Every structure is written in C-alpha cells, then in structure tokens.
Amino acid sequence: MSTTLICVVEDDPIMGESLADRFRLEGFDVDWHTDGESAFDALQTRPYQAVISDIRLPDISGEDLFSRSAATHTPTPPFVFITAYASVDMAVSLLKSGAADYVTKPFDIGALVDKVRLLTGTGIPDQAMPAQSELGVSEAMRRLAELVPRVAGRAKSILITGESGVGKEVLARFIHLHAPGDAYPFVAVNCGAVPETLLESEFFGHERGAFTGADRQKKGYFEQAEGGTLFLDEIGDLPLSMQVKLLRALQERRITRVGGERELETNFRLVCATNRDLAELVRIGKFREDLFYRINILQLRVPALRDRPDDVLWLAHRFVRDIAGRLGEPTKLFHPSAEARLATYGWPGNARELQNRLERACIVCSRNMLFSSDIFEEDGAQAAAVLDMDTPLDGYMAACENAFIRAALLQHQGHISETAHALGISRKSLWEKMRKHAIAAEPLQ
Structure with a gap:
C-alpha cells in the first residue's frame, strides 16, 4: 500500500522535528523544509497530498507560498497553516482564498494529524478488537495496548495525559516493557515532589564536595536511566528554571554533574505525564513552548475510569x-x-x-x-x-x-458458545446482548 506524502514547512527546529517525527510515526512520508523557497520548488515536482506550513517563515511568508503555488499550473494540495493568536485574521483570510484549515499555537499535534487524515483520505477504519488487552477491556484501553508496541521503540519522547489516579505510570511501564532495552532501568520521578533547591542535583547528579553535605559522588536521574526509560510524572509542576535545563539536556543528550567539569553522554527513552493542560500553561507563560513541543511528539491519553x-x-x-x-x-x-x-x-x-x-x-x-x-x-x-x-x-x-x-x-476467554452455556442463554441471545452493549470478543477459531 502506497504511503501518503506530506510537506512540512517550519523553520523552528524543535517544532519542525516534532511534526516530522509524529507524522512519520503515523505512517506518513514527510519532507521537512525550513524555508518557503525550497518548499515552493519541491511543490513543483513532488506529489504532496497535503502541506503544513507556518505563516511566518525566514524568506517568504506562508501566505506567499500558498498564493504562488495556487498560481502555478500544478494542482495545489490542501494547505494547513500554523499561526500565533495574533495572526488569526490572516489565517481566516487564507481560508477565504482556498486554504484548507489552520491551527493556533500551542496546538495538539494529535488533532493536527486527524485534520490531515481527513484532508488526505487516510483515516484508519475500525477493526474487530479482542475482548481484553494488557491494559483493559474498554475500547480506549485496547486501542492504547495495540498502539504502544508499534511506537514504543520509535518515538523519541511520549507524553501521557489524564486525571490523577487513572494509571499513567502503569501505561509508562507498559511502554518500557514493549521498547528495546526493557531490561534496563525504569526510573520514575514525581516532578512535584522534588524540592526546588534539589532539582538540579537530583536530575544531573553531583560530584563529591560540590556543596555542603555532598560527601560522595551521586548519579542523577538522567544517568540512572541510562539505556532505559526516564518517566517524569507531573512534568507540569517543574519550575521554569528547571524546564530550561531539561530542554537543553534533551536536545544535546549531554549533561554535567553539579560541581563537575566533564560532560557525560546520556541515552534514555523519555516518557512524561501530567494531569494538567500543558497547552494552557504555555499560553499563560508557565510552561515553555519549546519544551512542550519537544516532549509532545506523541501524546497518549488515559481516560478517566x-x-x-x-x-x-x-x-x-x-x-x-x-x-x-x-x-x-x-x-x-x-x-x-x-x-x-x-x-x-x-x-x-x-x-x-x-x-x-x-x-x-x-x-x-x-x-x-x-x-x-x-x-x-x-x-x-x-x-x-x-x-x-x-x-x-x-x-x-x-x-x-x-x-x-x-x-x-x-x-471463558471470549468463547461465545462456552459463555452462552454458562449464562444459560443461546448463542443468538448472547450475540444480541453483546451488540446491545457494544461488547467485542475474540471469534472462535
């Protein structure tokens, strides 16, 4: 089956990489351009089925890219624009000119994927699901259990959202078990429980004598998770000062212990979780936008019970x-x-x-x-x-x-005949009740 080719035009390296990684995880082929001119040239020769473009680009604007593309004889693929709140009027104007849609920063990448699926006709049809999974029997949890093995070893970072107590750490451990290196450590950190004065030492570690009481060398969370998974629970509680340092460590994959002089390479899988609306925290200035896009390449939501x-x-x-x-x-x-x-x-x-x-x-x-x-x-x-x-x-x-x-x-392991016999009803009656309650079960072999 042929894949769908899309064009991402974004000069911001963090957002561009996040968009490209996420769409590739979703099965798309992606060309990522950091300027409008190169994207325009590619539009003349590449069979794109959709274009995702920032309005503000370093050379020509997204508006110019769209108008120039529409003026050529080449069929113009659907354009979805990324815009800041201040540019919404321009985005609406582009819709009137023929653009397909727009999203405002900060945005949900998953919702953007859904928009592109609709525009390109690549929606995945529902399939029969087993009666249970390792995460639950509800449709939502069965879908999560099916998705995790496909993305656990490929996504650079995963964000888990959901209310307190829904089982975000359970899902994080499930991701760890289905990713390469599952025999390596799983390090769980409650970001809201670490005192702010100890954050840097706990995350980066410290050398002996780095501060009063540092009587021995200590490895931080980054080093402890080497080769495995670092799970940052309630990441929305991290202060801005620590968010900056976390972003740098994620970008460079290098750290320096407190009181140390030598940089250390790190290699871990990052899984974050929060019960807060990070996009809203970005909007009000309490969470860094660049860090949000760095950790939000793939978002998995655990529904309330x-x-x-x-x-x-x-x-x-x-x-x-x-x-x-x-x-x-x-x-x-x-x-x-x-x-x-x-x-x-x-x-x-x-x-x-x-x-x-x-x-x-x-x-x-x-x-x-x-x-x-x-x-x-x-x-x-x-x-x-x-x-x-x-x-x-x-x-x-x-x-x-x-x-x-x-x-x-x-x-009865989903066997219809055995279950019907145990319930004292016919197979037909059981099937009717299952349809009534939207219960899916394994078919008999």
Whole structure:
C-alpha cells in the first residue's frame, strides 16, 4: 500500500522535528523544509497530498507560498497553516482564498494529524478488537495496548495525559516493557515532589564536595536511566528554571554533574505525564513552548475510569488477585451485589480509589467473599449516595448486565458458545446482548 506524502514547512527546529517525527510515526512520508523557497520548488515536482506550513517563515511568508503555488499550473494540495493568536485574521483570510484549515499555537499535534487524515483520505477504519488487552477491556484501553508496541521503540519522547489516579505510570511501564532495552532501568520521578533547591542535583547528579553535605559522588536521574526509560510524572509542576535545563539536556543528550567539569553522554527513552493542560500553561507563560513541543511528539491519553466503566470489574479482579498474592491469602470473590455496586459507582478517584477500597476490604474482611458493604463502608445515608439515585432502574440494570456478561466472557476467554452455556442463554441471545452493549470478543477459531 502506497504511503501518503506530506510537506512540512517550519523553520523552528524543535517544532519542525516534532511534526516530522509524529507524522512519520503515523505512517506518513514527510519532507521537512525550513524555508518557503525550497518548499515552493519541491511543490513543483513532488506529489504532496497535503502541506503544513507556518505563516511566518525566514524568506517568504506562508501566505506567499500558498498564493504562488495556487498560481502555478500544478494542482495545489490542501494547505494547513500554523499561526500565533495574533495572526488569526490572516489565517481566516487564507481560508477565504482556498486554504484548507489552520491551527493556533500551542496546538495538539494529535488533532493536527486527524485534520490531515481527513484532508488526505487516510483515516484508519475500525477493526474487530479482542475482548481484553494488557491494559483493559474498554475500547480506549485496547486501542492504547495495540498502539504502544508499534511506537514504543520509535518515538523519541511520549507524553501521557489524564486525571490523577487513572494509571499513567502503569501505561509508562507498559511502554518500557514493549521498547528495546526493557531490561534496563525504569526510573520514575514525581516532578512535584522534588524540592526546588534539589532539582538540579537530583536530575544531573553531583560530584563529591560540590556543596555542603555532598560527601560522595551521586548519579542523577538522567544517568540512572541510562539505556532505559526516564518517566517524569507531573512534568507540569517543574519550575521554569528547571524546564530550561531539561530542554537543553534533551536536545544535546549531554549533561554535567553539579560541581563537575566533564560532560557525560546520556541515552534514555523519555516518557512524561501530567494531569494538567500543558497547552494552557504555555499560553499563560508557565510552561515553555519549546519544551512542550519537544516532549509532545506523541501524546497518549488515559481516560478517566468513569468514561470506561467496562474496565472496572476487569481491574477489580486483577487488584484482588494481586492483593491476595501480597498477603499470602486465597483470592477473594465478589458477591453479585458488590459487582453491581462497583459497576455503577462514579469513581471520582479513578483506578487509585478502586485499588485503595479493595485493599482495605481484603485486609479487613475475614470472609472469602466481598459484599458491597465491605468495599463501601459508608453509613446508610452515604451508601445511598454511592449509587447514582438519579439513574433510572433500566440504566442500572443495563450496567449490571453489561458487567456480568463481560466478566463471563473474560472467564471463558471470549468463547461465545462456552459463555452462552454458562449464562444459560443461546448463542443468538448472547450475540444480541453483546451488540446491545457494544461488547467485542475474540471469534472462535
């Protein structure tokens, strides 16, 4: 199958490299030009299917590039312009002249990829998915699990976004396991937990005697992650002063320990995570734009648990197995009332809240079966609030049926005949219910 060739016109080396890397990861062929004249010459001979161009270029403007290209006899591919907020009026004018679209800085590269896919007709059709993955059974998590092995060893940096407690570090470790060098270290750093006065020493390391109390040489996070993965959690909490130093280390792949004189080469895979809107932080001046584009070559978002309720029981069963293994006890079972409560609770604390509630229940409960009251120990009034009392009975029953069918499918490895027999219904009835709840399963061989 032939690939789609696009033209990127961007003089900023960080943004240009980020755009080119991301589109290549997405399966496009990319020509990257740093000036308008070279791009114009290429447009006369190369079969581009789309052009992504900054409006401000070092020689001619993006507007001139577009108008000159449109004036030639060569068919003009769709143009998508990159612009600052101050140039939006110009971008709108270009749309009236025939340009396809524009994006304003800072922008989401993933959204730009989607725009180009629509313009070039290269949207990837949905395919049948397995009933479960290593990350979950919901469609969103199955797609992530499918994507990671393809990009883990190719992307220079990956940004994971999502609310607190959704499992961003779990995804980061999954990326590490599917990338070359998985036997090397995985170094996790909570950027918000390191005191600002120690940031440079912790990241870069220090030599003996570099400051009071430095009684020995110490390797920093960059060196500790050599050959492996450096995971920077909550990178949005890094102060601007440290952002500058981090950007330089990422660009040059060289560091100098505090108090040292010799530069050291570094080689690690960078995975960052945040629960904050980095684009908004860039807009208000609290996060460097160049660092944003350096780390945002590929962004993976982990949805909140309330947005992927299919994963709740799957996670719950995994958590109780892990807890039982740690405690050296038999794995506890769930009473149907507990499964119903788990499936319909809103989980404001996401997977972390689910794990904490189950750990407490497994430790406190002496029975081998967990009831809803073991997991939700709130008093009567609070317990009533656990279930959304505004949810109609039909919705509650549908959620319970969905969860029960998914649990049965997992137990029987997605085999439809076995699952239908266990549920006491026909294959046809099971298929109808699966279509009703949008449940995908492995077909029988």
